[in-house]
Amino acid sequence: DTGVSQNPRHKITKRGQNVTFRCDPISEHNRLYWYRQTLGQGPEFLTYFQNEAQLEKSRLLSDRFSAERPKGSFSTLEIQRTEQGDSAMYLCASSFYAGFETQYFGPGTRLLVL
Amino acid sequence: AQKITQTQPGMFVQEKEAVTLDCTYDTSDPSYGLFWYKQPSSGEMIFLIYQGSYDQQNATEGRYSLNFQKARKSANLVISASQLGDSAMYFCAMSGGGKLIFGQGTELSVKP
Numbered sequence: 001d002t003g004v005s006q007n008p009r010h011k012i013t014k015r016g017q018n019v020t021f022r023c024d025p026i027s028e029h030n031r032l033y034w035y036r037q038t039l040g041q042g043p044e045f046l047t048y049f050q051n052e053a054q055l056e057k058s059r060l061l062s063d064r065f066s067a068e069r070p071k072g073s074f075s076t077l078e079i080q081r082t083e084q085g086d087s088a089m090y091l092c093a094s095s096f097y098a099g100f101e102t103q104y105f106g107p108g109t110r111l112l113v114l
Numbered sequence: 115a116q117k118i119t120q121t122q123p124g125m126f127v128q129e130k131e132a133v134t135l136d137c138t139y140d141t142s143d144p145s146y147g148l149f150w151y152k153q154p155s156s157g158e159m160i161f162l163i164y165q166g167s168y169d170q171q172n173a174t175e176g177r178y179s180l181n182f183q184k185a186r187k188s189a190n191l192v193i194s195a196s197q198l199g200d201s202a203m204y205f206c207a208m209s210g211g212g213k214l215i216f217g218q219g220t221e222l223s224v225k226p
Contacts, residue, residue: 033213042118042205042216043159056213089157093214100147100166100209105159 002026004106006092012112013082020078021109025094032075033103034067035091036060043091049075050097082113116141116210120217127196128225134181135191135220137206147209148189150180153219154202162204165189196224 005024013019025032031050035043046065047057051072064082069075079086089108095101117140127133139148150162165173165180173180181190193200201224207214 031212035214040218042207042219043214045213045215048212056211058213091159093159097212100164102149102161102164103214104161105151107156107158110157 004092004094004104006090006106006109008109009107010110010112012114014114015082015084017082018078018080019082019111020076021090021092021111022074022076023092023094023106024074025092026096026104029094029096029104030072031095031097031101031103032069033093033095034075034077035093037089037091037108038087046077079111082111084113087111087113116143116146116208116215118206118208118215118217120206120220122220123218124221124223126223126225127193129198130195132192132194133196133222135193135204135206135222137189137191137217139187139189139206139208141187141208141210143210148180148182149207149209149214150178150189150191151205151207151216152200152202153205159205163191193222198224198226200224 033048034046037043049069064080067077091108093103093105095103146167148165152160163175179192203219205219206217
C-alpha cells in the first residue's frame with residue numbers, strides 16, 4: 001500500500017522566487033490537506049480539498065499562496081515571491097471522508113528561503 | 115474557538131517504563147475527534163491513535179492507549195513499555211470541521 005508522497009523533499013530558494021510543491025495522496029482518499037510547520041511548533045492548517053473542490057482556506061494563506069487539485073488526484077501548492085518567513089516544513093495529508101476520518105501524512109517538503 | 119494545549123515541552127522516561135503525555139482541549143462542538151501523532155526527527159507525522167467524542171471506551175492500539183476524560187476535557191496518551199524508538203515529538207490534535215488543530219507538542223526522550 002503506497003502512502004502519501006511529496007516532492008521535492010527539500011527546496012532551497014532565494015527570496016522573491018516562486019516555488020511549487022507536489023503531493024500525491026493515498027489513491028482511494030477523497031480529501032487532501034496542506035499544513036505548514038515551523039520549528040518548535042505544531043502543524044498549522046493551510047487549506048484542504050474534497051475531490052477537486054477547495055473547501056476551506058486558512059487566513060494564514062496569503063494571496064501569494066495558491067493550491068490546486070486538478071481531477072481530484074494529486075495537488076500542488078505554489079508560493080509566489082517567496083519571503084524568508086515562508087521557510088518551514090510543508091506537510092500534506094490525505095483521508096477518506098466518511099464522518100470522522102484519520103489523516104495520513106506524507107514526509108513533508110522542507111523549504112528554506114535565503 | 116477550538117484549542118489544544120500540551121503543557122509538557124519535554125519528558126524523559128526510562129526504557130521499559132510507562133509514560134503519560136498530557137493533552138487538554140477546548141471546544142463547544144458536541145461531536146469531535148481526538149488524535150495523537152508521533153513525529154520522529156525525519157519529520158513525517160505518524161498516526162498513533164484516535165478517540166471519538168461519543169466513544170464510551172478509551173481507545174487502545176498496541177502499546178498506546180488514550181485516557182479520555184470528557185468532563186475534564188483531557189485526552190492523555192499513555193505509552194506502555196517504552197522503547198528507544200519511541201523517542202520523538204508527540205502531537206495531540208482535534209478535528210474541527212475537517213482540518214486538524216494541533217497542540218505545541220511534547221518531546222519524549224527514552225533513556226536506556
